[in-house]
Amino acid sequence: MKTHLGRRPFTVMELHTLFSGYIYSDSKLPREQAKHWHFWLPVLAYYTGAYSDEISRLTLNDIIEINTKSYFHFHTNGKIKSRLIPIHNGLIQAGFNDFIKYLKTQNQTRLMFDLPAKSGRYSEKVRIWFSGEGERAGYLQKCGIPNVDHDGRKAAISSFRLNFEQQVRIFAIQAKNKNSFHYLLGFNEYISTEYDDKTFLTHIVDQLRQLPEKVSWQRFINREKA
Numbered sequence: 001m002k003t004h005l006g007r008r009p010f011t012v013m014e015l016h017t018l019f020s021g022y023i024y025s026d027s028k029l030p031r032e033q034a035k036h037w038h039f040w041l042p043v044l045a046y047y048t049g050a051y052s053d054e055i056s057r058l059t060l061n062d063i064i065e066i067n068t069k070s071y072f073h074f075h076t077n078g079k080i081k082s083r084l085i086p087i088h089n090g091l092i093q094a095g096f097n098d099f100i101k102y103l104k105t106q107n108q109t110r111l112m113f114d115l116p117a118k119s120g121r122y123s124e125k126v127r128i129w130f131s132g133e134g135e136r137a138g139y140l141q142k143c144g145i146p147n148v149d150h151d152g153r154k155a156a157i158s159s160f161r162l163n164f165e166q167q168v169r170i171f172a173i174q175a176k177n178k179n180s181f182h183y184l185l186g187f188n189e190y191i192s193t194e195y196d197d198k199t200f201l202t203h204i205v206d207q208l209r210q211l212p213e214k215v216s217w218q219r220f221i222n223r224e225k226a
Contacts, residue, residue: 008153009162014145018042019215021143026223029142037115038139039220040099041126044111045157047088047208049164049185050074052157056122058111060103063087066198080186082193086202090210095217123157130157164208171207180204 010018022029023038037056044055050072057076064071064084075082087096103113118124131147132138140147140155148154165185172181180200182190195201 006152006154007158007162008149008151008155009166010145010155010159014155015046015163016212017143017145018139019211021139023139023220024215026219026226028223028226034220034224035114036099036220037112038129039217041112041115042130042157042160043091043094043211043215045160046163046211047091047205048072048074048085049161049168050085051079051123051161052126053121053123056110056112056115056117056126059109060100060111061109063100069198069202071198074186081188081190083183083186084195084198084201085184086198086205088205088208088210090208090215093213094211094215099217126157131155167208168204171204175200175204 019042022032023034023042028034041052041055044050044058045052048055054074054076058072058074062073062075064073066084070087071084072087073082073084099111103109103111106113112122115122115125127133128136128138130139132141138147145155147156168184169181172178172184177200179190180195181187181204183195184201184204
């Protein structure tokens with residue numbers, strides 16, 4: 001089993017706090033310059049278990065339909081293996097399909113189109129926005145969540161991957177199918193390159209706890225117009 005030294009998953013209360021924060025509310029902070037990726041990247045991280053750099057590199061061509069079901073094709077992180085992650089209904093509820101239509105009207109191909117790279121990587125920009133740097137507070141601090149808990153474990157954007165891992169492990173063990181767990185996390189323990197039973201992958205991912213209905217891209221858009 002993989003270990004994540006120094007990292008921890010978010011608690012249920014912290015998840016509620018993060019997805020009730022100002023990005024997902026009806027009012028803007030003073031001098032806030034909200035971007036579409038601020039809304040979508042944490043949501044995608046929660047529902048896919050992908051690293052921020054993987055999410056940041058997703059393009060419209062990485063959304064694949066197989067037998068009427070849609071998947072993300074993650075294949076951009078050298079640490080872990082290429083994999084298909086079913087698109088959770090919670091993403092559709094949050095307005096993902098409308099967002100895709102918006103991207104097409106703007107002639108954008110990369111999902112996180114308004115996230116610039118820093119030193120050739122997107123994850124550095126994400127880290128600073130989410131966790132802060134120096135005197136600059138990140139989204140975590142603005143939501144009242146400390147970077148480090150009393151046990152010295154860090155909370156970061158990659159904590160969403162640990163929440164995904166936690167839940168998927170439980171569902172896979174209950175189904176007596178560890179292969180699905182290894183595949184969905186991109187672990188080398190899954191030897192093959194493809195997972196044949198896509199329906200079973202969807203069954204596993206569909207069991208993830210759904211985020212509140214108030215997590216809505218349309219609400220984010222309305223907030224920007226206010």
